[in-house]
Amino acid sequence: xxxxxDSEKCQGHGRCFALAPELFESDDLGQGLVxxxxxxxxxxxxxxxxxxxxxxxxxxxxVE
Amino acid sequence: MSxxxxxxxxxxxxxxxxxxxxxxxxxxxxxxxxxPVAHTNRYGGAWLPTRHADVxxxxxxxxxxxxxxxxxxxxxxxxxxxxxxxxxxxxITSDPxxxxxxxxxxxxxxxxxxxxxxxxxxxxxxxxxxxxxxxxSSIDASLDFAEHIPVAVISKMxxxxxEDGEIFRGFVHEILEAVDLPQEERFERFAPIEEYFVARIExxxxxxxxxxxTFLLNAEIGGQxxxxxxxxxxxxxxxxxxxxxxxxxxxxxxxxxxxxxxxxERLIAxxxxxxxxxxxxLRAYAPVTMARLVIEDLDFEGCPMRKxxxxxxxxxxxxxxxxxxxxxxxxxxxxxVNRHAAFGLGIHRCLGSNLARMxxxxxxxEWLARFGSxxxxxxxxxxxxxxxxxxxxxxxxxxx
Numbered sequence: 214x215x216x217x218x219d220s221e222k223c224q225g226h227g228r229c230f231a232l233a234p235e236l237f238e239s240d241d242l243g244q245g246l247v248x249x250x251x252x253x254x255x256x257x258x259x260x261x262x263x264x265x266x267x268x269x270x271x272x273x274x275x276v277e
Numbered sequence: 278m279s280x281x282x283x284x285x286x287x288x289x290x291x292x293x294x295x296x297x298x299x300x301x302x303x304x305x306x307x308x309x310x311x312x313p314v315a316h317t318n319r320y321g322g323a324w325l326p327t328r329h330a331d332v333x334x335x336x337x338x339x340x341x342x343x344x345x346x347x348x349x350x351x352x353x354x355x356x357x358x359x360x361x362x363x364x365x366x367x368x369i370t371s372d373p374x375x376x377x378x379x380x381x382x383x384x385x386x387x388x389x390x391x392x393x394x395x396x397x398x399x400x401x402x403x404x405x406x407x408x409x410x411x412x413x414s415s416i417d418a419s420l421d422f423a424e425h426i427p428v429a430v431i432s433k434m435x436x437x438x439x440e441d442g443e444i445f446r447g448f449v450h451e452i453l454e455a456v457d458l459p460q461e462e463r464f465e466r467f468a469p470i471e472e473y474f475v476a477r478i479e480x481x482x483x484x485x486x487x488x489x490x491t492f493l494l495n496a497e498i499g500g501q502x503x504x505x506x507x508x509x510x511x512x513x514x515x516x517x518x519x520x521x522x523x524x525x526x527x528x529x530x531x532x533x534x535x536x537x538x539x540x541x542e543r544l545i546a547x548x549x550x551x552x553x554x555x556x557x558x559l560r561a562y563a564p565v566t567m568a569r570l571v572i573e574d575l576d577f578e579g580c581p582m583r584k585x586x587x588x589x590x591x592x593x594x595x596x597x598x599x600x601x602x603x604x605x606x607x608x609x610x611x612x613x614v615n616r617h618a619a620f621g622l623g624i625h626r627c628l629g630s631n632l633a634r635m636x637x638x639x640x641x642x643e644w645l646a647r648f649g650s651x652x653x654x655x656x657x658x659x660x661x662x663x664x665x666x667x668x669x670x671x672x673x674x675x676x677x
Contacts, residue, residue, distance in 0.1 A: 224622070224623060224624065224626035225384070225626060225630075226620060226626055226630065227389065227630065227631055227634075230389070231552070239388060239389045239390070240388075241385050241388060241390075242381065242384035242385055242388055243384055243385075243387060243388035243389060243631060244384075263613065263614075266613075266614040266616070267556075267614065267615055267616055268616065269616050269617065269618055269620075269622060269626075270622065270623075271616075
């Protein structure tokens with residue numbers, strides 16, 4: 214499973230990097246960025262789901 | 278001066294009605310059921326969507342709804358008012374494509390890394406405000422605490438004297454709360470605000486500093502310095518948007534905890550839950566409602582919207598929509614799934630949301646570290662603001 218951000222939808226609410234700091238980070242403007250290839254390690258699945266479920270812009274998806 | 282009482286909020290709503298000011302949630306819940314896009318002839322004609330889906334659609338639709346004026350008032354925006362795309366307070370009053378340039382300029386200033394650097398200052402400030410009340414039996418959580426924090430932080434960022442906070446709080450009242458005054462009177466009251474900012478701009482031109490005012494004076498868009506009205510407008514925006522919003526959210530959070538000892542005890546026992554609880558306070562008591570103007574006549578969900586009609590864009594009402602939030606009317610401090618829209622949706626997402634969240638967290642941490650048990654001194658004495666930013670302005674708390 215990988216996390217993906219739709220950068221067209223992201224408005225920099227910052228929920229993803231607050232809830233899943235090992236999967237997401239902020240760029241210099243405060244927009245969300247996926248760290249590396251976004252692969253979700255086994256221990257990170259819950260954080261990945263939380264990030265997806267708390268994005269106000271529905272900009273995050275989890276893909277296999 | 279106040280407006281006549283509302284007969285029916287579906288056809289005659291008014292956000293300055295005392296019932297709305299005291300407790301708007303039952304009004305919105307009722308409208309969402311029977312008239313999800315309400316209308317009023319007041320303010321020259323305005324619409325009020327209360328469903329999350331409709332608020333989202335309008336927030337995202339910058340082709341049909343302009344942000345030229347974001348505060349509903351008496352009368353239409355006049356010919357003299359700066360037009361789109363810049364507007365009076367860029368970027369909040371700007372439309373695409375100019376909006377993204379004006380916003381991009383300010384985004385790095387409010388990005389997480391820059392905000393984190395301010396945390397020690399906010400913590401020291403909160404301690405300075407609260408320490409005199411340790412051992413006291415009462416405090417006003419709004420007047421003695423919440424209202425001082427955001428104003429000091431934004432003053433520090435702009436390079437204004439910290440003690441000028443009192444002046445700014447007056448500004449905020451003029452701009453955001455006195456919406457039921459005649460337009461001319463509001464303009465007259467704005468004059469001292471303009472004088473204050475022009476004086477600070479001139480000081481910074483003569484003696485540049487490492488602060489946000491000098492940053493704006495030196496900033497360029499497309500190789501050109503910002504127009505003087507752009508610099509002025511952005512400074513007004515930062516002061517206005519940065520002050521009563523966070524003050525309201527902090528006050529509402531303390532108001533809630535003062536009445537829910539079970540939530541208070543849990544937060545003291547589990548401090549790591551605080552960021553989750555803050556998101557829930559932001560959802561349930563979202564302070565900010567924005568406005569849009571209809572650009573051209575259009576049909577929206579069967580409503581005949583006319584050019585220059587207002588739309589009161591109630592993010593607080595969207596946050597209470599049971600279609601999106603389970604038990605939407607309950608405050609659940611460990612709510613794990615919370616896609617709330619307290620900071621808006623779409624391109625105008627609150628620029629200062631990272632700063633607001635940091636201030637809220639630090640202020641509540643410092644409050645809870647000193648006051649483990651507190652209640653409302655008198656629920657009847659709590660006074661809520663009128664207008665598009667909702668929060669307690671008088672909040673007497675009994676400590677211990």
